[in-house]
Amino acid sequence: MKKHLLSAADLTRGDALLVLRTAEELRSLADRPIKKLPALRGRTIVNLFFEDSTRTRISFEAAAKRLSADVINFSAKGSSLSKGESLKDTALTLEAMGADAVVVRHWASGAPHLLANAGWSRSSVINAGDGTHEHPTQALLDAFTMWRHLTADPGQGLDGRRVAIVGDILHSRVARSNALLLNTLGAEVTLVAPPTLLPYGVESWPVETSYDLDAVLPKSDVVMMLRVQKERMNLSGGGFFPTVREYSRRYGLDSRRMAQLQDHTIVMHPGPMNRGMEITADVADSKRSVIVEQVTNGVAVRMAVLYLLLGGNESAIGGARAEAGTEPSIPTTDGADA
Amino acid sequence: MTSYLIKGAAPLGAGPVDILVEDGVLRSIVAAGTASADGAEVVDATGLIALPGLVDLHTHLREPGREDAETVETGTQAAALGGFTAVHAMANTDPVADTAGVVEQVWRLGREAGHCDVFPVGAVTVGLAGERLAELGAMADSAARVRVFSDDGRCVADPVLMRRALEYVRAFDGLVAQHAQEPRLTEEAQMNEGELSGRLGLRGWPAVAEEAIIARDCLLAAHVGSRLHVCHLSTAGSVEIVRWAKARSRAEGGWEVTAEVCPHHLLLTDELAATYDPIYKVNPPLRTSADVEALRAGLADGTIDAVATDHAPHPHEDKDCEWQAAAFGMLGLETALSVVQQTMVDTGLLDWAGVAERMSHAPARIGRLDGHGRALAEGEPANLVLYDPGVRRTVDPAEGASLSRNTPYAGMELPGRVVATFLRGRPTVIDGKQS
Numbered sequence: 222m223k224k225h226l227l228s229a230a231d232l233t234r235g236d237a238l239l240v241l242r243t244a245e246e247l248r249s250l251a252d253r254p255i256k257k258l259p260a261l262r263g264r265t266i267v268n269l270f271f272e273d274s275t276r277t278r279i280s281f282e283a284a285a286k287r288l289s290a291d292v293i294n295f296s297a298k299g300s301s302l303s304k305g306e307s308l309k310d311t312a313l314t315l316e317a318m319g320a321d322a323v324v325v326r327h328w329a330s331g332a333p334h335l336l337a338n339a340g341w342s343r344s345s346v347i348n349a350g351d352g353t354h355e356h357p358t359q360a361l362l363d364a365f366t367m368w369r370h371l372t373a374d375p376g377q378g379l380d381g382r383r384v385a386i387v388g389d390i391l392h393s394r395v396a397r398s399n400a401l402l403l404n405t406l407g408a409e410v411t412l413v414a415p416p417t418l419l420p421y422g423v424e425s426w427p428v429e430t431s432y433d434l435d436a437v438l439p440k441s442d443v444v445m446m447l448r449v450q451k452e453r454m455n456l457s458g459g460g461f462f463p464t465v466r467e468y469s470r471r472y473g474l475d476s477r478r479m480a481q482l483q484d485h486t487i488v489m490h491p492g493p494m495n496r497g498m499e500i501t502a503d504v505a506d507s508k509r510s511v512i513v514e515q516v517t518n519g520v521a522v523r524m525a526v527l528y529l530l531l532g533g534n535e536s537a538i539g540g541a542r543a544e545a546g547t548e549p550s551i552p553t554t555d556g557a558d559a
Numbered sequence: 560m561t562s563y564l565i566k567g568a569a570p571l572g573a574g575p576v577d578i579l580v581e582d583g584v585l586r587s588i589v590a591a592g593t594a595s596a597d598g599a600e601v602v603d604a605t606g607l608i609a610l611p612g613l614v615d616l617h618t619h620l621r622e623p624g625r626e627d628a629e630t631v632e633t634g635t636q637a638a639a640l641g642g643f644t645a646v647h648a649m650a651n652t653d654p655v656a657d658t659a660g661v662v663e664q665v666w667r668l669g670r671e672a673g674h675c676d677v678f679p680v681g682a683v684t685v686g687l688a689g690e691r692l693a694e695l696g697a698m699a700d701s702a703a704r705v706r707v708f709s710d711d712g713r714c715v716a717d718p719v720l721m722r723r724a725l726e727y728v729r730a731f732d733g734l735v736a737q738h739a740q741e742p743r744l745t746e747e748a749q750m751n752e753g754e755l756s757g758r759l760g761l762r763g764w765p766a767v768a769e770e771a772i773i774a775r776d777c778l779l780a781a782h783v784g785s786r787l788h789v790c791h792l793s794t795a796g797s798v799e800i801v802r803w804a805k806a807r808s809r810a811e812g813g814w815e816v817t818a819e820v821c822p823h824h825l826l827l828t829d830e831l832a833a834t835y836d837p838i839y840k841v842n843p844p845l846r847t848s849a850d851v852e853a854l855r856a857g858l859a860d861g862t863i864d865a866v867a868t869d870h871a872p873h874p875h876e877d878k879d880c881e882w883q884a885a886a887f888g889m890l891g892l893e894t895a896l897s898v899v900q901q902t903m904v905d906t907g908l909l910d911w912a913g914v915a916e917r918m919s920h921a922p923a924r925i926g927r928l929d930g931h932g933r934a935l936a937e938g939e940p941a942n943l944v945l946y947d948p949g950v951r952r953t954v955d956p957a958e959g960a961s962l963s964r965n966t967p968y969a970g971m972e973l974p975g976r977v978v979a980t981f982l983r984g985r986p987t988v989i990d991g992k993q994s
Contacts, residue, residue: 309879329881330749330760331835338834339879352883354760394760421763422754 222529225337225346229357229401234378237364237405242375243525244365244518250287251517260532261290267320267344268294269311271327276492277349277359280516281324284523290531293320308332312341320344322531330354345530353392359491360398362522364406366515367443370487380407385437387413387472388447388499391420391461395491396447400428411437415472417461418453434472438481445489446474446500465498475501479509487511560984561600567591568604568945570935572911578609580941583984588937602989604945607978610915612644612942614922614931616707616736616819617790617867618892620646620677622668623661624653629872629962631668631677634892636960637870639674639987641892642944642977645923645931646675646870650682651712657682657693659701666703674987675980678926681705683724683735687713692724699731706927709736711790712842714772716742721776725785732927736788737776739797740843744768749883751829751844759832761882764844766794773797777804780814788925789818791869793843795853802862817925819867820854822891822898827851827967837878837885838967841871858917859908865922868895872963890966893959897973900948905974930983941984948975960993 222236232240250256266285268278278294285292297311308327315323322345325333330352337346350356364379371382384403390396390412403410404427411429412419423430431437438444449472451465452458462468469475474488482488488500488509496502505512565578570588577594579586587594615638621629631648638646648665650656656665662679669677681698685691687710698705708728715721715737724735745768750756752763773789777800780787792798797818804816823841828848831839839845857863871888878885899918903909909917923932933939953972956964980988987994 307876307879308881327881329883331883332881334835335881352760353762397758397760420757421752421765422757425754426758 224530226357226526226530227333227337227346227348228355229360229398229405231357232402232405234405237361237402238376238378240361240522240525240529241365241368243529244521245369245375247524247528248518248521251521256287257289258287259289260528261285261288264290264321264531265319266290266292266322266324266527267315268292269315269323269325270294270296271325271332272350274326274350276516277326280519281349281523283520284527287520288524288527290527293318308336309339309341312336312339315344316342322347322527324349326350328352347526347530350394352394354394355398356394357398357402358519358523358526359395360402361526362515362519363399363445363489363491364402365522366489366511366518367408367487369518370511371442371485378406379403382408382442383411383440384408384443384445385411385413385441386445386447387434387474389418389449389453390414390423390447391418392453393447399445400426404428411441413437413472415462435478435481438478439483441482441486443487443489444474444482445491447491448493448495449499451495451498469498473499473501474504476503479504479507482509489515491515562598563602563981563984563986564594564596564599565602565604565609565945566594568607568609570609571915572608575605580981580984583941585935585937585939585941588935602945602979604978606949607945607947608911609935610642610911610944610946611919611932611935612944612980612982613642613896613918614926614928615643615646615868615870615892615895616788616865616922616926617711617821617869618646618648619651619869619871619888620648620665621872622652623664627874627962631665632672633960633962634870634872635669635672635674635677636993637892639980639982640960640977640993641894642896642946642980643892644675644942644944644980644982645678645928646892647678647680647707647926649711650680650709651687655682655686656680657685657687659694659697659703662698662703662705663701675982676931678707678928679703679705680711680736681708683708683710683715684720689713689715689717689720692720692727695724695728695733696731699733706732707734707736707788709738709790711736711738714738714740714742716772718775718779722779722783725780725787726783729785734786734788734925736790737772738790739769739772739776741768741771744771749840750832751846753829753847755829755832759835761832766796766846769794769843770796770800773800777801777816780816781807781811784813786815787817789816791821791824791843791867792818792854792857792863793824793846793850795850798853798857798862802857805862817864817921818862819865819922820858820863821867821869822895822902823889823967824854825851825858825902826898831967832882835882837880837882838889838965838969840882840885840887841889842887855902855906855908858903859913864917865925866895866899866918867922868892872961873965874963878965888965890959890961890963893961894954894966894968894973896946896977897975898968900975901973904948941981943981944977945979946975947978950974950976952976
């Protein structure tokens with residue numbers, strides 16, 4: 222793996238499968254009474270959040286703590302209008318504190334890229350969502366969830382599996398990262414949205430697109446619904462669709478549409494949901510829904526990413542450096558530190 | 560006043576001559592090796608090309624208001640080092656150059672600095688707000704003799720206001736220079752809208768937002784019989800529209816459209832945005848290589864009349880940040896001629912006479928400047944630049960005269976070097992350095 226995880230495109234198929242297998246090993250930890258490993262003891266991981274996101278932050282925090290890393294949470298609020306603390310000064314501060322990894326969430330597309338490449342810091346940078354660009358760990362946890370449900374063989378990717386991603390693709394970093402990663406893993410992705418909510422130039426992405434949800438549902442193995450902000454229908458918010466009702470009718474997943482799905486098809490949502498808008502409550506709470514499991518898997522995947530970026534080549538509990546290209550084995554003895 | 564004998568210079572790249580500069584004019588131009596110094600200071604210009612002093616239609620000098628980014632003093636030093644003898648200072652200062660007082664202040668600062676003539680551009684609308692006309696007549700009648708009016712940085716988007724401005728400036732042979740950008744189509748726009756903007760998650764600035772305004776303005780200029788100048792063309796479609804409008808105005812007469820292109824749009828493409836380094840953030844944005852080709856072709860065939868730098872200095876902190884938070888704009892004065900050599904001359908699209916036309920004669924005509932953009936002929940004002948096209952240099956932002964360092968060419972090797980610039984017979988640059 223590279224030093225940073227900035228984009229889902231940074232991951233080769235081998236990298237992605239390694240993360241999934243590592244996450245699978247780590248996930249078993251969630252079922253134990255003591256959920257902690259010593260793998261990253263003494264390492265410092267900073268959660269640097271320029272944009273509110275309780276879910277992603279606590280997921281990374283839980284992941285880091287279960288690997289015994291020291292975690293510093295740093296919220297630096299600001300918007301494109303009021304810049305707040307500069308990214309550069311924050312990065313210099315964190316560098317001075319000796320952060321090993323910086324998990325960054327930012328309102329500006331490309332901010333993690335800048336943090337990794339501007340020479341301000343030597344830390345590994347993990348993109349926890351940047352603007353309308355990417356959210357690679359979300360894509361990994363989504364792929365992991367699909368993989369656990371649809372693939373029995375841990376050596377396999379998601380080859381030939383059909384994934385429909387439905388909703389506000391234009392503004393979605395989740396969709397961008399998923400399109401890249403799922404393509405790497407061999408899945409066939411169809412983006413479903415009104416034409417106004419598909420990005421300009423989407424024809425060049427490695428995906429199919431459709432404006433017709435009903436036509437796509439029966440052949441999908443996975444249906445991933447994206448959050449659609451109500452404000453997007455106002456002219457000041459872009460005027461992307463006429464009304465919430467019309468959006469729900471054409472692109473919402475309700476029980477009538479759910480009935481068209483194949484038996485094995487799962488329903489996903491990265492959260493937070495607008496129940497009644499893109500997804501109805503009965504679908505969200507149905508047996509097909511793996512939405513809560515996505516949250517659990519998120520911690521395992523983020524543990525795997527942190528482990529592989531920070532400790533993957535050297536065992537944190539005294540093992541020799543692993544050979545390049547070989548899979549690290551994860552020390553499973555409990556460090557039981559304070 | 561010291562006289563200068565420039566020996567062996569090649570005017571517009573033609574055969575070498577000796578040029579005697581005396582009392583601010585080109586006193587004599589004779590075959591190389593035939594002039595005697597007679598007490599004049601000798602400048603060895605062997606191997607150098609002589610061009611008329613360059614004229615920039617589009618410079619941001621930032622004074623008054625943003626003296627941390629540039630001043631009239633430093634900006635005109637940069638201009639002289641780039642071979643310019645005249646620059647048009649854009650109106651988006653603080654306070655805005657929308658009154659006779661501000662344009663006279665800028666004009667006076669330029670005179671006092673003395674590195675190159677400064678012709679202030681007046682704002683079209685009060686405070687660049689796009690709501691009502693500024694006192695254009697007062698600026699035209701002021702000591703600054705403003706002829707070019709622009710809300711540059713903002714578009715005069717209201718069609719009625721644009722029509723009135725085009726009509727009103729006819730009274731003093733003025734010109735409206737439009738920053739063509741449909742505001743609603745470009746809200747929070749960050750880079751060229753294309754496949755790459757979608758992938759990078761940066762809000763797109765679609766070509767149509769420029770082209771729609773240019774088309775509208777050309778039709779307005781035709782309708783009311785005025786002169787329109789289009790700033791910084793950046794798309795292939797814009798070139799097509801201007802080409803069409805010029806054909807129509809030639810056939811009809813009575814109205815005119817001119818256009819400019821920036822050096823960076825002749826060389827750089829939107830692919831650079833993938834670095835997320837805001838040094839490449841500029842408005843209008845860097846476009847595709849197809850646009851670059853069309854702009855070069857348009858400049859070569861005369862559809863685009865002039866090269867203008869859009870020199871836009873910004874302090875370091877406004878570029879050392881997230882792309883979305885960064886300011887739009889890049890430096891241009893000190894690299895313009897080199898970029899034009901690389902993109903137009905070395906590619907065979909323009910000869911040096913063509914460069915003189917696009918960077919001196921045409922912009923001087925458009926701005927109605929009498930003393931600039933003249934031929935290199937005996938008796939003409941001695942505004943000229945001596946340029947060595949045979950050397951290559953690596954751009955070092957720290958070497959520039961500009962107070963700011965936001966050049967997109969840092970570390971890039973470019974051809975050519977300005978060796979000397981003369982403003983009315985006085986060297987402002989000699990041996991490539993401030994004189």
